[in-house]
Amino acid sequence: MCGIAGYSGAKIDGLVPRMLDGIRHRGPDDDGEYSDEQVQLGMVRLSIIDLSGGHQPISNEEGTVWVIFNGEIFNYIELRSELEEKGYRFKTSSDTETIVHAYEEYGLSFAHKLNGMFAIAIWDSRKQRLVLYRDRFGVKPLFYSTLSGQVIFGSEIKTVLCHPAVSRELDHEALSHYFSLRNVPAPYTIYRDIRALRPGEMLSWNRGQGAEVSRWYELPTAIKWTDDDEDTLVDRIDELLRDAVRLRLRSDVSYGAYLSGGIDSSAVVAITSECSASAVKTFTLTFADSPEHKRDAYYARQVAERYATEHHECMMSSADLQNELPAVIRHLDQPFAGVISSFWLSRFMKQFVTVALSGDGADDMFGSYGHHRLVWPIAEMRRASGQGRSLGDVDLSFFKGREDFVSSLTQYPPWEWRLAYGAFMQHEKEELLTECGRQLLMPYSTTTFLKDIYQRSDPRADELNRMLYLDINTLLPNEILYFNDMLSMAHSMEVRTPFLDYRLAELACSIPGSLKIRQGKLKYILRRVAARYVTSEILERPKEGFVLPKNTWLREGMSGLLDEVLSPERLSLHGFFKYQRIASLIAAFRQGDDTLTFKIWTLLVFQLWYEDYLADKQSRPGTYAIPGIVQPASYNNLA
Numbered sequence: 001m002c003g004i005a006g007y008s009g010a011k012i013d014g015l016v017p018r019m020l021d022g023i024r025h026r027g028p029d030d031d032g033e034y035s036d037e038q039v040q041l042g043m044v045r046l047s048i049i050d051l052s053g054g055h056q057p058i059s060n061e062e063g064t065v066w067v068i069f070n071g072e073i074f075n076y077i078e079l080r081s082e083l084e085e086k087g088y089r090f091k092t093s094s095d096t097e098t099i100v101h102a103y104e105e106y107g108l109s110f111a112h113k114l115n116g117m118f119a120i121a122i123w124d125s126r127k128q129r130l131v132l133y134r135d136r137f138g139v140k141p142l143f144y145s146t147l148s149g150q151v152i153f154g155s156e157i158k159t160v161l162c163h164p165a166v167s168r169e170l171d172h173e174a175l176s177h178y179f180s181l182r183n184v185p186a187p188y189t190i191y192r193d194i195r196a197l198r199p200g201e202m203l204s205w206n207r208g209q210g211a212e213v214s215r216w217y218e219l220p221t222a223i224k225w226t227d228d229d230e231d232t233l234v235d236r237i238d239e240l241l242r243d244a245v246r247l248r249l250r251s252d253v254s255y256g257a258y259l260s261g262g263i264d265s266s267a268v269v270a271i272t273s274e275c276s277a278s279a280v281k282t283f284t285l286t287f288a289d290s291p292e293h294k295r296d297a298y299y300a301r302q303v304a305e306r307y308a309t310e311h312h313e314c315m316m317s318s319a320d321l322q323n324e325l326p327a328v329i330r331h332l333d334q335p336f337a338g339v340i341s342s343f344w345l346s347r348f349m350k351q352f353v354t355v356a357l358s359g360d361g362a363d364d365m366f367g368s369y370g371h372h373r374l375v376w377p378i379a380e381m382r383r384a385s386g387q388g389r390s391l392g393d394v395d396l397s398f399f400k401g402r403e404d405f406v407s408s409l410t411q412y413p414p415w416e417w418r419l420a421y422g423a424f425m426q427h428e429k430e431e432l433l434t435e436c437g438r439q440l441l442m443p444y445s446t447t448t449f450l451k452d453i454y455q456r457s458d459p460r461a462d463e464l465n466r467m468l469y470l471d472i473n474t475l476l477p478n479e480i481l482y483f484n485d486m487l488s489m490a491h492s493m494e495v496r497t498p499f500l501d502y503r504l505a506e507l508a509c510s511i512p513g514s515l516k517i518r519q520g521k522l523k524y525i526l527r528r529v530a531a532r533y534v535t536s537e538i539l540e541r542p543k544e545g546f547v548l549p550k551n552t553w554l555r556e557g558m559s560g561l562l563d564e565v566l567s568p569e570r571l572s573l574h575g576f577f578k579y580q581r582i583a584s585l586i587a588a589f590r591q592g593d594d595t596l597t598f599k600i601w602t603l604l605v606f607q608l609w610y611e612d613y614l615a616d617k618q619s620r621p622g623t624y625a626i627p628g629i630v631q632p633a634s635y636n637n638l639a
Contacts, residue, residue, distance in 0.1 A: 002027045002056065003489075004068045004121055004142075005154035006041040007163060008130055008205055016042040019159040026070070026155060026489045032056050034066050038207060039123045039130055043068040046492055048355060049076070051252050054094035060104060061089070064126045067103070069096050070155050071118035071140045072496070074247040079113055108202070111216055115247065115502060119155060119197075130205040136217045137361070137500050138186070138199030138477030141485055145194050146211045151203065156486070157333035160194050167193045168617050173444040175335070179432075180446035182337040182423045182602050183478045190334035199477050221458045221469055224510040233511060234528045237504070241529065244501035245271040248357055255355035256281030258345070258495075259311070261299025263523065263530040263539060264359025268498055270533035272357060273307040281352050282309040285345040287549055288317035289557065294549055299541055303534065314348035316341075318557030321548060326608065331490045335609045337423065337602040338479040341548050343487040350491045360484055361499035364476045365508035366523040367464055367516040368543060371421040372471075373398040375464045376517060377406050378417070385410070397520050414467060415450035423602040437576035450474065464513030472509075551597040554604075555590055562586055562600065565607050574610055577603070 003026030005019035016033050020042045027044030034041040034057040043056045049072070059066045073079065076095035079102060084090070088101040095116075102110040103122055108131065111120075117139035122131045132153055134142045144153040145166050152163045160166055174188035186196035197203060200217035225233060245268060249255065257269045259282040273280050284300040297313060304311035328343050329336075349356055363369055377396045384394050391403065399406050409417040419425040424432060426447050433441060450470060457469035481497075488495045499505070511525060518524040527539055554562060564570075566586065568579045582603060589596040 002043050002045045002068070002070045003155040003159070004041075004043045004070050004119060005159040006039065006068070006121055007152040008039050008150045008207070010037065011035050011040050012164070015162060015164075016040050019154060019162045020044050022158040022162060023154070023156050025492055028492050030055060032068075034068075034123070036125065038125070038128060041066060041068050041121060041123060043070075046354070046489075046494065048072065048251055048253050048494060050092055050094035053092040054096060056096055058092070058094070058096050058100060060100050064124065065100055065103060066123045066125075067096060067100050067120065069099055069118060069120045070142075071116055071120075071135065072248075072250075072494070073098055073114050073116040073118065074250060074496075074501075075115040077250070082113075108204075109216070111202070117496070117500075121153065128207050132197060132203040133216065134197040134199055134201055136200050136219070136502050137472070137481070137505065139481050139485065139497060139500060141482065142197045143189060143194055144197060144203060144211075146205075147193065149208075149210045151205045151211045153203075157189055157191065157194055161191070167191070168613075169193070170613075172440045176429070176441040176444040177446050177449060178335050178337075178606065179424050179429055179441070179602060180419050180422050180426070181474070181478070182598060183482065184334050184336070185449070185474055185478045199473070219469075219472065219509060220506055221461060221465070221509050223458070223461055223465065223512050225512060225515075227512065227514055230515060230525065230528075233507075233515065233525055236507060237525065238529045238532065240501065240504040240507060241267065241498060242271050244498035244504055245357065246275055247501070248496040248498050249275055251355050253354040254281070254352065255357070256283060256349065256353040257357040258282075258359070259284050259300045259303060259309070260296045260359070261301075261303055261538065261541070262296075262359065262543060263527060263534060264362040264499065266299075266303045266359075266534045266538055267530045268357050268359050269303055269309065270307055273309065279308055279310045282311045283345060283349045283352075283356070284311070284313050285341055286313050286315045288315050289553070295541070299538055303538065306535070312348070312352065314345050316344045318553035320344060321553065322558050322561060326612065328487065329605065329609050329612060332483070332486055335606045336479075336482065337598070337605045339483050339547055340487060342483060343490060346488040346493050346495075347491045350493045353493070355494045355496060356488070357496050357498060358484065359499060360480055360495075360497045361476065361505070362523065362526060364468065364471050364480065365499060365505055366526045367468060367513065368522045369421070369471070369475075371418055372464065372467060372517060373522070374406065374409065374417070374421075375414075375467050375513070378410055378414075379463045381406055381410050413451070414463070415454040415470065416447045418450060418467070418470065419446065423598045428599075432577055432581050434575055434578055441576070462513040464516060465509070468509070468513075468516075550601055551589075551594045554597070554600060559590070562604065565604055570607060570611070573614065 003023035027046045029047040030045035032043055041057050057066045057068050073095040076098045079098045083101045090097055102113050111133050118135045119140040119142035120133040143157050143160050145160050147165050152160050154160045169192045171192040174184045174190050178184050184190050186198045189196055200215055202216045203211055203213050205211040257272055259265050259269050282304050284297050286297045328340050377399050380394045453473050454470045457466040484495050515525040566582055571577055585596055589600050
């Protein structure tokens with residue numbers, strides 16, 4: 001695990017070291033650079049495989065191919081054996097060296113040989129070609145800028161911003177999408193000059209020809225199974241999940257696992273325990289002042305006891321969130337109103353482990369989120385309406401008693417009603433914005449952005465699988481995996497996701513939606529697999545996950561923060577929003593409307609980010625104290 005950075009063109013004195021200093025938290029154990037007349041490469045390393053021999057950059061024997069790499073190649077042992085049979089000789093035991101020789105053997109298609117999570121940069125001096133790769137599902141991030149025929153890249157946005165040619169001007173299209181999605185979706189970033197390489201994409205740069213982005217991997221979406229294959233699929237999912245966990249336990253440092261007490265993390269912990277010679281270290285986040293329904297700790301203790309893990313609990317409070325929110329926002333590099341609890345849990349875990357397995361990806365592949373639950377009720381209500389049947393006869397499953405809510409969404413296409421589970425739908429965004437804000441942001445339609453992705457899915461697929469395809473290409477890389485990487489690596493800890501082993505993910509995408517959500521059971525087919533490892537109480541518990549109780553905290557311990565941060569004076573710094581509209585949202589939220597939590601949090605995070613952005617733009621490096629916030633001691637040292 002590392003952080004990588006670099007650029008094409010002649011060396012600028014001190015630039016690569018500055019780029020690396022900004023991401024030192026990603027790799028505190030080692031660093032390295034490569035420089036010639038055409039390209040400059042750098043990396044910081046978190047040593048996990050081949051602790052003493054895995055230094056980067058690493059080259060082939062002739063020194064004509066150089067690689068820097070962030071991530072892990074989990075099948076590196078098997079790939080190494082394959083390459084040795086073809087005559088390649090290895091000088092290290094690292095997974096990075098398999099990339100060098102795989103590229104030599106298979107050319108630009110080598111990435112198909114990799115089972116892993118990765119952001120890779122390869123400089124081929126023979127062909128005068130620099131190529132960047134991002135893994136199939138976007139577990140590892142990679143950002144770039146192409147200016148004046150050159151390319152600048154890095155594991156985090158802050159590295160690319162170090163280059164003097166890169167502007168800090170905002171991308172208003174990205175900002176418009178943020179207010180709908182609660183994250184900035186790839187290929188956009190909040191900065192006009194910087195883009196995110198999308199999952200399964202590669203960038204190729206040649207001197208004189210510039211850069212070209214293309215797709216090296218496309219997730220297959222054809223449905224290959226039927227309801228009659230249920231028993232076979234349970235065995236196959238179990239087999240692949242077990243092998244995915246086995247591969248992800250390859251490590252020369254200590255490892256553990258997140259444990260929320262849900263079926264995904266519990267199944268991973270169960271299999272990890274069976275594969276491990278000693279007790280697995282497991283970790284749960286608890287809340288000092290949370291509502292009674294937050295019961296992750298209770299269920300996690302059950303699983304920990306069942307598998308005799310070495311269990312640890314990290315407790316946080318609303319004060320921790322308020323005091324360290326600026327540090328979290330700075331680490332994320334751009335506005336992000338998704339889950340951030342892993343910042344605190346990962347810091348706690350780093351005391352015990354360097355590698356952690358998680359259950360992330362299962363919800364996106366098998367169907368679990370709130371908007372997934374809406375797919376069948378909306379589809380059934382539309383069919384009933386088209387056939388002239390009474391809407392009262394429709395089985396609304398999770399939404400029984402909320403007929404009006406479901407009916408109100410049937411007027412929208414899937415890519416638009418999906419935003420009802422984001423922050424602001426397109427019409428809500430327009431109601432929020434001032435004339436200035438509308439001129440800057442409303443020319444860009446998030447519904448059109450989502451529509452273009454949704455319509456790339458297989459038109460023969462069922463409604464649930466098409467919605468999952470949309471999430472796998474948006475929510476998964478831009479929110480779930482983004483916070484997973486950025487907030488764990490903030491504390492030099494690596495997260496591995498067995499459910500995103502490409503073999504398991506491809507299998508999941510070939511299963512009909514009728515086996516994913518059935519008769520009110522979320523992740524139905526996966527629950528059958530999990531039943532082999534967990535008790536019925538775990539299987540039947542409500543879904544929670546490590547989601548902060550923001551609705552409670554923003555009304556109680558952090559209530560004053562809303563008035564301070566979203567005050568007319570501070571909102572006037574940009575003039576995007578109508579203050580009275582925001583005031584009415586806050587008032588309704590305080591009166592108990594939990595449906596407004598995402599909207600309030602999205603606005604709060606943006607305002608804090610924007611004030612920090614203004615300060616950082618005006619003075620670099622610099623310090624900036626946000627009124628009403630207690631700065632952690634490390635805040636001003638974050639690059």
